[in-house]
Amino acid sequence: MIRLYHKLGGSTGGEAVLLGLVCGAQFMVVLDISVVNVALPSIEHGLGFTPARLQWVVNAYALPYAGFLLLGGRLADLLGHRRVFLAGLALFTVASLAGGLATSAEILVAARAAQGLGAAVLAPATLTILTTSFPEGTRRTRALATWTAAGLAGGAAGNLAGGLLTEVLSWRWTLLINVPLGALGMVLSVRWIRDGNPAGRRRLDVGGAVLATTGLAALTYGVSRAQEHGWGAPRPVLGLTAGALLLVAFVVVETRVATEPLLPLRLFRLRTVSVGNTAMLLAGACLNPMWFFLTLSMQRVLNYSPLLTGLAFLPHTVVAIVVGVRLTPWLMRRVQARTLVATGAVIAAAGFAWQSTLTPGSGYVAGILGPALVFSLGSGLLTTPITTTVTSGLATADAGAASGLMNTTKQFGAALGLAVLVTTTTTTTTAATRAGLATSYGRAFLAIAAALVVVAALAFALPAGKGRVPGRENAPAAEKVH
Incomplete structure (x- = not known):
């Protein structure tokens, strides 16, 4: 560095x-x-x-x-x-x-x-x-x-x-x-x-942070337990109920109690914030958990070693970085942001649909590399336009909160998405054959593809206009925290 x-x-x-x-x-x-x-x-x-x-x-x-x-x-x-x-x-x-x-x-x-x-x-x-x-x-x-x-x-x-x-x-x-x-x-x-000059008069919304985190954790727990016990069993119901109540309490704290709320809920009146963060939630629920299922597919279905699995992931990363850093900013000066989001989501969905066809007999090129090139291209095209849309057109006082909300939405989407997707896969890997596991993980990739189609549809509810590529030195601080 x-x-x-x-x-x-x-x-x-x-x-x-x-x-x-x-x-x-x-x-x-x-x-x-x-x-x-x-x-x-x-x-x-x-x-x-x-x-x-x-x-x-x-x-x-x-x-x-x-x-x-x-x-x-x-x-x-x-x-x-x-x-x-x-x-x-x-x-x-x-x-x-x-x-x-x-x-x-x-x-x-x-x-x-x-x-x-x-x-x-x-x-x-x-x-x-x-x-x-x-x-x-x-x-x-x-x-x-x-x-x-x-x-x-x-x-x-x-x-x-x-x-x-x-x-x-x-x-x-x-x-x-x-x-x-x-x-x-x-x-x-x-x-x-250097320690700087602490601003001791600011208050921290610790209660809001605790309620939001425990609420989402309880929801995630409830969803994850449904795989083993069924949706009507006591543990899943308890987790989902507790999560819902904690999130209601979070809304009450943010609107009526906190003097400096962690999340000003009035931001959701803006279409860029409400629709954009919904799209980001779904995108996070797809693009982050896919690493989990790809890892298991490579090691359990294709019998790759951990080192070979790590090496096999290199094309995913290289394509996403090149597209996200080089191609997408160039396109955003010429194409509407919502068009890029929709296009990227559809391309990524096609890649994950292809990934769902993996079998124990698949070679690296057709089973891993080909789908990787497609969905990595799509994910590289859609992520930056969503980020830019969600954090643009805001008053200076709200820019940091909106950017922080976007990062939080993406991470929570990843956690909840993984919990939901795990319920679509087999529960007994010791008893399952490699072909059975391939079919099981294939269901997760198909679910990711379906969610990305929804992201593409949501994109057209975003405001029209070409994406802007702000100078990094002027971007809100929270936007740069990944």
Whole structure:
């Protein structure tokens, strides 16, 4: 990251060290969203997860991360940049150690939840430190470009690193690798990060964050238990009922109790916000869980090793980055955003329909690479236009809240989508044949394709107009937190 900054014309010394520190932290946060994917079958075998509960290795991280992201963004201003960065990094590091040493499924899920909470504090702090340490203009633009590259690199490296660590060492090292990196970051942060000027008079909507997170977690739990016990059984009904009541309480708190609400509900009166976030919810419910099912398909249906699985994911990442970073911004200056969203969703749906035809006899080109090129092209086309639409045309005072809502919606969609999709797959992998598993996972890919068709239809309810590609130095802070 420091070399990239120098190549972009940045200054040397402490400024470069500071940038390397915050970019390294952002890399870790994004990496841990995906690094466990390839290790899931090994984790399932090592700690005795049932197939239905394996999703909580992923969702236990995603739910606290999404639910406390907006709250975490305010902590740095309230308590000081260095203090919050250290707290978030320390929690993330200790939780990684606990997860890597976990002796039961319950301990691992709890550790992943603590990781997600640490990430929700740490990720916004990295951007706050960056924007307050680099003055507006060329230097900040270069720093933001480096920060963005760190996030992309973390996402790209996750599956490959997970496969390499699982194959050579153990699935535990997908978590333990964070411990020395986090310790080094804490030592450096004491020397290089300034605390800023805490704004102690601001109030935090902790109640809103807790209600939103526990409400969505309860809904996700209810849906996930339905796979094992049926929708009418006591546990699913209890989870769904509790989740609904907690979300109603969240609405009451946001509208009547909180003096500085986590989420101003009046934003939903805007079509860009209400329709755009619905599309983002569904997109997140499709594009994030697909890594879960692709991992299981490669290892259980095609008998790929963890390392080979990680390598097989490279085309997905490369195509999505090239399309998202190069092609889509060019198209957004010429084509309506809603047209791009609809087109991308239809292309991605076709790719997932193709992916659903995977069989134990499929070769890599027809079974993995071909579908990957199609749905990665589609996902690359639709994500940026949705993001831009949801965060455009707002008053300055609402820009951060709308951007934070968009990120939260995407993460919650991923968690709920995974819980719903798991109910479509087989529950007994030990008894299932490879062909049976292929059919089972194929149902999940078909469900993803159907949801993306709905996204395409929703796109035409978005306002007309060409997408705008804002300068990254002027984009709302929360927009850049992934």
